[in-house]
Amino acid sequence: MAYHHGDLATALVEAAVALGREGGPAAITIREVTRRTGVSPNAAYRHFADRAALVGAAAAAIQEGLAAAMTDSPGLSPAERLHRIGTAYIAFALDEPGWFAVVFFGIRPPDSATMAQSPAFRALTAALDDLVDAGALPAAGRDDAAWACWATVHGFAGLCLRGPLVGVDRVEQRRRGEAAVRAVIAGIQAAAR
Numbered sequence: 001m002a003y004h005h006g007d008l009a010t011a012l013v014e015a016a017v018a019l020g021r022e023g024g025p026a027a028i029t030i031r032e033v034t035r036r037t038g039v040s041p042n043a044a045y046r047h048f049a050d051r052a053a054l055v056g057a058a059a060a061a062i063q064e065g066l067a068a069a070m071t072d073s074p075g076l077s078p079a080e081r082l083h084r085i086g087t088a089y090i091a092f093a094l095d096e097p098g099w100f101a102v103v104f105f106g107i108r109p110p111d112s113a114t115m116a117q118s119p120a121f122r123a124l125t126a127a128l129d130d131l132v133d134a135g136a137l138p139a140a141g142r143d144d145a146a147w148a149c150w151a152t153v154h155g156f157a158g159l160c161l162r163g164p165l166v167g168v169d170r171v172e173q174r175r176r177g178e179a180a181v182r183a184v185i186a187g188i189q190a191a192a193r
């Protein structure tokens with residue numbers, strides 16, 4: 001993908017996203033991104049202060065795609081939306097481990113405040129807000145529920161990608177992921193009673 005004219009910053013991020021998909025954050029280098037866009041390494045520094053800034057921009061772009069996948073189910077009940085969000089998160093991690101690593105294990109992994117503002121986490125909290133509005137979750141429990149949900153799906157993804165479920169068949173990983181999502185939603189709903 002040689003860059004000709006237009007938005008160089010966008011072209012650099014697109015190249016970084018492609019590299020991240022192939023090899024995670026370690027694959028995203030200024031040299032390789034600029035080689036793929038057909039510009040000199042110095043050109044990248046006009047748009048990104050350093051490699052960490054470029055990886056961060058790639059992570060932000062990837063997160064937008066993750067959030068879109070998580071929320072691509074209009075017309076669902078709040079609990080069904082929450083289920084869709086959890087299973088989509090796990091599917092993203094299993095299907096796109098390079099991107100998952102860029103977002104969550106890059107040069108500067110997100111802190112809790114940054115994570116809370118991410119598009120994916122906002123999709124989760126919006127579904128939980130709908131549960132609150134429906135009377136299925138007390139407002140006082142919403143923040144704890146958000147982190148419990150996130151910990152469940154993120155932890156499960158980690159078990160599949162870097163833990164004891166690495167060698168388990170992908171179909172079985174997905175089945176177990178569905179069970180984990182159902183369990184956390186049931187726990188949230190039980191705590192609300």
